[in-house]
Amino acid sequence: MKVRKVTAAASVLLALSLTATACGGDDDKDEKGSGGGGKITIGIKFDQPGLGQKTPDGKYEGFDVDVATYVAKKLGHKADDIEWKEAKSADRETMLQRGDVDFIAATYSITPEREEKVDFAGPYLLAHQDVLVRADDKSIKSPKDLNSKKLCSVTGSTSAQNVKEKLAPKAQLQNYGAYSQCLTGLQSKAIDALTTDDSILAGYAAQKNFQGKFKLGGFKMTNENYGIGVKKGSDLKKKINDALTEMVKDGSWEKAVKDNFGPASYKNEPAPKIGDIVK
Missing domain, CATH: 3.40.190.10 (Periplasmic binding protein-like II)
Structure with a gap:
């Protein structure tokens, strides 16, 4: 009789365990972004x-x-x-x-x-790939105006190289470690223009410490x-x-x-x- 009672209790525990496992599976599914809440x-x-x-x-x-x-x-x-x-x-x-x-x-x-x-x-x-220049710069009105200008992009980016190869072969490339460094150089006139996606350029130019200091060229050199x-x-x-x-x-x-x-x-x-x- 004692053996049968232990077996019955074990069966109940097993059933509860299986139910809990099934619920846990649903939680895992939610956590993978399939909808219904969760992380x-x-x-x-x-x-x-x-x-x-x-x-x-x-x-x-x-x-x-x-x-x-x-x-x-x-x-x-x-x-x-x-x-x-x-x-x-x-x-x-x-x-x-x-x-x-x-x-x-x-x-x-x-x-x-x-x-x-x-x-x-x-x-x-x-x-689109574009350039960012100083707000008071009236010398850069088209990509060809980048010839003989100091053009900055970040190390490893192909943006500046694309401009030099296809649009302004005489542009002077300047590779910096970060866009923020390019912006500092642009502000101090160490460089003349910064190039990358216009959305990225706009994001930087929209920051409070840069508002009114820069403008986008609007050149639309590539589609991204x-x-x-x-x-x-x-x-x-x-x-x-x-x-x-x-x-x-x-x-x-x-x-x-x-x-x-x-x-x-x-x-x-x-x-x-x-x-x-x-x-």
Whole structure:
């Protein structure tokens, strides 16, 4: 009789254990950003003012942050559910492939090479390579005016080299370690222009300490289609596309543009249609 009582109790415990395990599986699913609440991990830049920046007080702000927060909400996650993770340019594909993040919104241009490794939702912004010059500089009105000018970009970037090879062969390239150093050089007149994506330039120019000091050239030298990266084959792609469509429709996209780029007088392109990649 005692053996039968122990067996019955063990059966009850086993049933309870299986039930708990099943509930735990649902929680894990929520944590992977599939909707219904729970934690979600999003990759952004930490060092790009106006786009993705971690502030000294530990907050996160910028256009990419606003877009990612909106998307996460539409996926069923509150702002407090978001774990922000730094997504440096060279690490983005690996982070998605390993499952370190659920999606990445980090000035992530959609290219055929990247699409072989990850999937993209969007695009959600069409940017262009441009230049930033001093507000009182009237000598640089077109890319050819960069000839004989000191042109700055960050080490490892192809932006300045593209200008020299295709548009201004006599430009004097200056490679600095960070965009902030280029801005300091631009302000002190050690350099004449800084080149990278216009959205990044606008983000810097919109900062309080730089407002009114710089202006964008408006040259539109390349097309950069920013997308939200997800793991290859992820069902999040469609859900994120639906969220981006709603963000444009309800006016939140336009508000995010004005909030983050407005002080730089950034003449942004209209919100792109989902799947519409401008070559």
